[in-house]
Amino acid sequence: MSALTLFLTRRVDRVILYEHAHISHVKVDLQTKVATRQRILTVAARLFARVGWERATTRSIATSAGIAAGTLFNYFPSKEAIAVALISDVLAKAKEEFEERRRGGESLEEDLFSYIWTGLRYLQSSKTFLGCALETLLSPLARSSPDHPGELIRTEHLETVERLISCHHRVRQPLSALTLQLYWTLYFGVLAYWATDVSPKQEDTMALLDQSLKLFVASLGEEASPLTEASSLREKTNESQG
Amino acid sequence: MNPKVSDFISALSDWENVPDTDRQARENLKELLAGLSRRPVPVGSLHRLWSVGELSTQIALAYFALWIRQWFRSAETGDRAVMETNLRVALKICQQLGYLRGALMKVGQTLGNFPDIVPSEFVDTLDRLHFDAPPMHFSLLRELLRSELGAGPEELFESFETKAFAAASLGQVHLARLQSGETVAVKIQYPGIARTIDADVRNLRALLFPLRLGKDWEYVRRQVEEVHRMLQLETDYEHEAETLRRARGLFNSGEGIVVPEVHEKYSTKRVLTMEYIPGLLLDNFLATNPSQELRNQFGAKMYLASLRMYYAGMNYADPHSGNYLFMGDDRLGLIDFGCVQRYGDEEAELIRLAEESASGRPEVLRELFRRSANLDDVDFKNQEYVELLTQSHKWTCEPIQHEGPFDFGNVEHLQCGIQLVIGLVRKRYTRSHPMYVYFNRSVFGLRALLYRLRAHVDVKTLHRQEARVPSGPSLNG
Numbered sequence: 001m002s003a004l005t006l007f008l009t010r011r012v013d014r015v016i017l018y019e020h021a022h023i024s025h026v027k028v029d030l031q032t033k034v035a036t037r038q039r040i041l042t043v044a045a046r047l048f049a050r051v052g053w054e055r056a057t058t059r060s061i062a063t064s065a066g067i068a069a070g071t072l073f074n075y076f077p078s079k080e081a082i083a084v085a086l087i088s089d090v091l092a093k094a095k096e097e098f099e100e101r102r103r104g105g106e107s108l109e110e111d112l113f114s115y116i117w118t119g120l121r122y123l124q125s126s127k128t129f130l131g132c133a134l135e136t137l138l139s140p141l142a143r144s145s146p147d148h149p150g151e152l153i154r155t156e157h158l159e160t161v162e163r164l165i166s167c168h169h170r171v172r173q174p175l176s177a178l179t180l181q182l183y184w185t186l187y188f189g190v191l192a193y194w195a196t197d198v199s200p201k202q203e204d205t206m207a208l209l210d211q212s213l214k215l216f217v218a219s220l221g222e223e224a225s226p227l228t229e230a231s232s233l234r235e236k237t238n239e240s241q242g
Numbered sequence: 243m244n245p246k247v248s249d250f251i252s253a254l255s256d257w258e259n260v261p262d263t264d265r266q267a268r269e270n271l272k273e274l275l276a277g278l279s280r281r282p283v284p285v286g287s288l289h290r291l292w293s294v295g296e297l298s299t300q301i302a303l304a305y306f307a308l309w310i311r312q313w314f315r316s317a318e319t320g321d322r323a324v325m326e327t328n329l330r331v332a333l334k335i336c337q338q339l340g341y342l343r344g345a346l347m348k349v350g351q352t353l354g355n356f357p358d359i360v361p362s363e364f365v366d367t368l369d370r371l372h373f374d375a376p377p378m379h380f381s382l383l384r385e386l387l388r389s390e391l392g393a394g395p396e397e398l399f400e401s402f403e404t405k406a407f408a409a410a411s412l413g414q415v416h417l418a419r420l421q422s423g424e425t426v427a428v429k430i431q432y433p434g435i436a437r438t439i440d441a442d443v444r445n446l447r448a449l450l451f452p453l454r455l456g457k458d459w460e461y462v463r464r465q466v467e468e469v470h471r472m473l474q475l476e477t478d479y480e481h482e483a484e485t486l487r488r489a490r491g492l493f494n495s496g497e498g499i500v501v502p503e504v505h506e507k508y509s510t511k512r513v514l515t516m517e518y519i520p521g522l523l524l525d526n527f528l529a530t531n532p533s534q535e536l537r538n539q540f541g542a543k544m545y546l547a548s549l550r551m552y553y554a555g556m557n558y559a560d561p562h563s564g565n566y567l568f569m570g571d572d573r574l575g576l577i578d579f580g581c582v583q584r585y586g587d588e589e590a591e592l593i594r595l596a597e598e599s600a601s602g603r604p605e606v607l608r609e610l611f612r613r614s615a616n617l618d619d620v621d622f623k624n625q626e627y628v629e630l631l632t633q634s635h636k637w638t639c640e641p642i643q644h645e646g647p648f649d650f651g652n653v654e655h656l657q658c659g660i661q662l663v664i665g666l667v668r669k670r671y672t673r674s675h676p677m678y679v680y681f682n683r684s685v686f687g688l689r690a691l692l693y694r695l696r697a698h699v700d701v702k703t704l705h706r707q708e709a710r711v712p713s714g715p716s717l718n719g
Contacts, residue, residue: 106379106380106381107379109379109381110379110382111381113381113385114381114384114385117381117385121385199437201389201390202389203389203434203512204433204434204437206382206385206386206389206433207432207434207435207438210378210382210433214376
């Protein structure tokens with residue numbers, strides 16, 4: 001396990017999964033809990049889209065979902081946490097599609113492109129509120145802390161990226177914080193651009209993502225060297241067997 | 243090894259005659275231009291964008307700079323200093339741009355800024371004057387096709403080659419097989435390129451801003467507008483599909499000229515799916531050491547294709563070697579119709595005049611110059627100007643008036659044309675109707691290719707067979 005993985009794992013351990021922590025004492029059956037959670041998310045997504053990120057409040061979400069504000073806090077401690085849950089759910093589905101579509105033989109650049117673009121495609125319906133919430137949730141300038149609502153998304157995303165890099169490159173040393181920061185800054189830049197991109201079929205974002213990833217992969221040069229085709233295949237086999 | 247820009251500049255005799263006050267500016271400019279090739283570029287694809295066609299870019303830039311200087315030649319020293327500053331800033335901005343360099347190359351051609359180097363180098367350079375989009379990997383293509391056609395290549399096609407088999411000027415071409423079993427070529431445009439070019443042309447206008455007070459500014463402005471209009475059309479594959487359909491209807495099967503069929507269901511503004519035409523590119527064809535007879539046959543087909551389209555109101559305005567395929571059964575494939583200029587009534591009238599002027603009647607020639615180059619009574623008193631235009635006209639008509647097959651492999655013919663253009667540019671006789679931007683390019687492009695093919699073509703007979711006044715669709719059509 002690389003130092004980065006250890007680092008991220010520790011952070012994940014420390015991430016408070018709010019919904020679990022807060023609802024443990026609520027004596028409702030699991031099925032009801034899941035249904036209520038889903039209702040909150042559906043209502044919140046609708047409200048974010050209709051009245052905007054700024055004007056949607058936890059109170060208005062609770063009212064629309066037909067529950068008390070206090071009950072909502074048993075599930076989500078803040079509006080940001082609701083947004084994170086919405087985004088995480090969507091990104092999980094996108095990741096499934098990405099994994100299914102991998103043919104083997106893709107370059108790192110291709111894999112990263114597919115992973116991110118599939119995510120953007122799935123996030124399309126959340127685009128309006130995500131644009132506003134982006135700065136709060138994912139900004140690379142935000143102080144990183146396990147309590148930060150966007151930390152879960154960031155951690156999961158970076159873990160996948162690290163796994164993809166290790167599929168293609170022999171990592172000579174743990175990826176530096178600088179490399180991770182560079183990646184996250186580029187990713188955030190693409191997200192921020194995408195959120196307000198009015199070009200037809202978002203072709204400008206597509207070009208920006210392509211260029212950003214070329215830059216990132218080129219920057220890996222000193223930290224990681226590409227695996228040969230045979231060793232790459234071996235790594236992938238090990239990965240799937242593992 | 244590629245010659246340096248400074249070598250080209252030094253080779254220009256005009257640079258030897260500049261007054262001493264200009265020498266420092268000249269040195270600065272040389273340094274700046276030479277610096278273009280040393281600039282590091284961090285990204286792989288950008289590097290490709292930068293390095294391919296580097297020589298032609300530098301040549302175009304060098305001539306562009308020279309051309310701008312000519313405008314200020316008679317100005318006061320103070321004005322010249324301002325101009326030098328503007329030029330330095332302009333060229334620095336140019337280094338920061340991507341596709342503008344491509345646009346600039348085309349403007350370079352517009353103004354006839356051809357390097358007076360040996361013809362083979364000239365031909366190679368001309369051949370490379372086109373845009374070069376970054377390469378696209380399969381994941382990007384898949385998403386592009388999904389957003390353009392609503393499904394990925396796996397769903398759309400029976401099979402789809404993940405590696406491009408050819409580079410298109412604005413993207414790349416992939417082989418695929420339709421569910422019906424037909425092999426097709428799928429041309430896919432790099433995302434966002436159309437608007438990038440738009441932005442670059444806007445910047446080009448800004449670069450040309452210092453010229454606005456010059457007496458010929460209006461002609462420059464109209465020429466740049468024409469380049470912009472054509473570049474916009476080049477990025478619109480729906481327009482190209484329409485041109486392909488029209489061109490396809492112009493040739494019958496016995497003529498040995500093939501224009502691919504468009505598959506509309508798989509085509510959009512950014513994706514063009516066409517029948518696949520197997521064949522060799524010019525270099526590969528020449529490597530087979532073809533007989534003179536075969537060269538002549540292909541040369542005649544190339545000329546006929548251009549002529550037929552010309553008289554149908556469509557100028558095949560980008561005749562470079564990547565657009566022709568030499569097929570095994572001696573047929574000629576035409577595969578790129580992005581840069582086809584359509585003529586309207588005004589252009590048709592100019593062509594009618596040009597046809598008539600081939601007779602050599604002085605009053606017709608005078609009328610042609612008046613309308614094509616906007617010569618007024620004062621200009622007509624300038625013997626040198628009129629003589630240069632007359633010689634250029636004569637050069638253009640030479641193969642048409644020649645009895646029997648014309649030898650396009652004759653170096654002197656091509657060199658003469660280049661020298662005439664350079665002569666006109668040096669004297670700043672660059673006024674012309676905007677249609678000549680691409681008309682000149684098609685004439686030089688085709689003759690450069692026929693030179694490489696060393697073809698002998700009976701142009702006079704072809705013209706006699708084909709000649710009619712074009713009645714093409716409107717320019718905006």
